[in-house]
Amino acid sequence: MSISKRKQEHIDIAMNQSVKFTEKTNGFEHYDLVHCALPELNVEDIHPQIQFLNKPLSSPLMITAMTGGFEGAKAINAALAEACQSEGVALGLGSQRQMLEDENYLDSFTIAREKGPDIVLVGNIGAVQLVGMTNLSPVCYAVERIEADALAVHLNVLQEVLQPEGNIRFKGMLHGIEKIVKELDVPVIVKEIGCGISREVALKLVDVGVTVIDVAGAGGTSWAGIESHRADRNALAGQFWNWGIPTAVSLEMISDIESLTIIASGGIDNGITMAKAIALGADLCGAALPFLHAYSESGADSVAALIRQWKEAYRTALLLTGCQDTISLQNRKPLRTC
Ligand SMILES: Cc1cc2nc3c(=O)[nH]c(=O)nc-3n(C[C@H](O)[C@H](O)[C@H](O)COP(=O)(O)O)c2cc1C
Numbered sequence: 001m002s003i004s005k006r007k008q009e010h011i012d013i014a015m016n017q018s019v020k021f022t023e024k025t026n027g028f029e030h031y032d033l034v035h036c037a038l039p040e041l042n043v044e045d046i047h048p049q050i051q052f053l054n055k056p057l058s059s060p061l062m063i064t065a066m067t068g069g070f071e072g073a074k075a076i077n078a079a080l081a082e083a084c085q086s087e088g089v090a091l092g093l094g095s096q097r098q099m100l101e102d103e104n105y106l107d108s109f110t111i112a113r114e115k116g117p118d119i120v121l122v123g124n125i126g127a128v129q130l131v132g133m134t135n136l137s138p139v140c141y142a143v144e145r146i147e148a149d150a151l152a153v154h155l156n157v158l159q160e161v162l163q164p165e166g167n168i169r170f171k172g173m174l175h176g177i178e179k180i181v182k183e184l185d186v187p188v189i190v191k192e193i194g195c196g197i198s199r200e201v202a203l204k205l206v207d208v209g210v211t212v213i214d215v216a217g218a219g220g221t222s223w224a225g226i227e228s229h230r231a232d233r234n235a236l237a238g239q240f241w242n243w244g245i246p247t248a249v250s251l252e253m254i255s256d257i258e259s260l261t262i263i264a265s266g267g268i269d270n271g272i273t274m275a276k277a278i279a280l281g282a283d284l285c286g287a288a289l290p291f292l293h294a295y296s297e298s299g300a301d302s303v304a305a306l307i308r309q310w311k312e313a314y315r316t317a318l319l320l321t322g323c324q325d326t327i328s329l330q331n332r333k334p335l336r337t338c
Contacts, residue, residue, distance in 0.1 A: 001165055003098045004070040004105060010226060011067055011076070014289060015296050019225040022241060026219025026267030027248030028276045031334040036322030046318050047325040048311065052261075052284055053149045053187065055120045058088030059311040060284035060326050061274065063291045063303075064191070064214065064265050065124045065152055069098030073108035079295050081116035083303035087311070090120035092152055092286070096142045097129055106145070113147040122189060123148035127155050128167045130176025136183050143186060152189040152214065153177055155201075158244075159193060162227040162237045178208035192216035194223050194266055196245030199253040202260070212261040214286055215251055218244030220267030221289045248280060255281025271313025278326060279334040 001009075013019060048059045063080055067073040077093060084091040093109055112121055123143045130136070130153070143151045155173070160166035181188045189212040190197075190205050196217035197205075205213060222244075228237035245253070247266035254262060264277035265286030274285040294306040323329040 003101065006165065007067060007094065007098065008070045008072060009230060011072065011292070013226050013229045014221065014292055017229050019221055019229070019289070021219055021222045021225070021267070024218050024242045024244070024246060026217065026273070027246035028273050030336060030338055031248065031276050031280065032337050033275055033279055033317060033321050033334050034332065035320055039319055039322040041319060041322065041324055043319060045324055046315050048315050048318060050284060050326050052090060053120050055118070055149065056088070057090055057120065057284065059314055060278060060282075061307065061310060062090035062092060062120070062122075062263065062284060062286040064216070064286040064288045065092040065094050065122070065154065066288050066292055067094035068096060068109045069094065069105045070108065071105065073105065074111050076292075076295055077108055078111045078115050079300035079303055080291065081112040081119060082300040083307060084119045085116040086304050087307040089307055090122065090284075091116060092122040093124055093146065093148075095124050095126060095154070096146070097125060099142050099145070100129075100138050109146045121146070121148050123151045125151065125153055127153050127173040127177055127190075128160055128170060130180055131169055131172040133176065136180055139180060140184055143184060148186060150187045150189050150212070151180070151184055152191050153180065154191050154193050155197070156193045156223065158195055158240060159223040159227060162224055162234060162240065163230070174204060174208060177205065177210065181209040187212055189214055189263070191263070192266075194218060194221050194244060196247065196250035196266065197254065198245060198250070202254040202257060206257060206259055211259060212263065213254065214263035214265055215247060215254070216286070217247030217250040217266035218242070219247050220265075220269070220287070248277070251277060251280050251282055271310040271315070272317050274310060274314045275317035275321070275329060276334055278329045279321075279332050281330065
């Protein structure tokens with residue numbers, strides 16, 4: 001099956017079928033933020049804004065990688081970029097692998113910078129694609145071509161093992177990451193896609209020069225879930241539907257690694273969960289599937305409305321914890337309730 005066809009299938013399944021973890025949560029329900037009944041702050045004193053990749057974000061939020069590289073992806077990325085531009089949050093594009101083959105769907109990627117001239121925009125490629133590539137200049141060119149501020153390199157071993165057309169040569173991924181970190185002019189973000197990143201893996205990544213990690217933990221979208229809907233063949237995928245490190249656990253495993261900027265994603269579902277993740281040590285939060293569902297309602301408008309809803313709840317959580325800004329919340333350890 002062509003890459004374009006597969007990308008379309010992933011989006012169709014994620015939009016229309018149940019693909020969330022069924023027996024595992026993101027883990028944030030085990031934490032409560034400590035309520036401050038006496039914040040001594042006015043609402044206008046609250047400043048959720050942060051800087052990410054040298055650009056301002058109105059709130060510590062990013063829509064993470066979903067799509068690109070097929071006909072329908074252009075409209076999705078246009079709407080996501082438009083909403084991110086109007087709401088001042090960051091956007092990750094889906095894997096640019098298809099762009100490395102031909103330019104048939106180039107505009108499904110370049111549309112994002114057109115619609116989001118000021119946004120933090122992140123490109124995307126699989127670590128498995130970097131294995132054995134002696135010349136990385138096509139990847140560097142793909143990042144430049146879409147005017148991205150960073151490249152996300154995804155680790156997706158479970159998905160590759162499960163998909164019929166998967167690339168299952170995993171030896172050399174770390175070396176590939178090391179090379180792309182050295183060669184690219186923009187930072188590299190390493191992310192999972194829903195199974196989380198352990199401390200051991202994070203330390204290996206730090207060792208090769210990675211400075212930003214998106215844990216993309218378990219509790220939201222299950223890629224084994226998506227694969228088990230495909231080609232109704234995948235009994236193995238069904239068994240791994242709930243595999244992975246819950247997002248809150250993954251975050252706790254790595255939150256004390258000082259050199260890292262940490263993105264918490266995987267099942268982040270509202271502004272209060274965002275606040276819990278920040279209090280547990282994340283620098284910003286990410287989410288994918290909730291914004292795809294919002295897009296399917298009425299495009300950019302409903303994506304922007306959902307971003308506003310999360311931002312408002314996040315800001316309210318800052319007030320109710322007595323925190324003037326996002327940095328103050330990072331120093332407010334949440335209560336473990338169970
Ligand atoms: C339809 C769909 C397509 C995705 N495609 C990519 C991709 O191309 N590259 C990538 O790094 N992650 C991809 N992801 C993973 C997301 O970026 C994210 O890590 C994961 O879905 C967990 O976040 P969530 O629980 O908020 O959905 C995709 C997710 C979805 C739902």
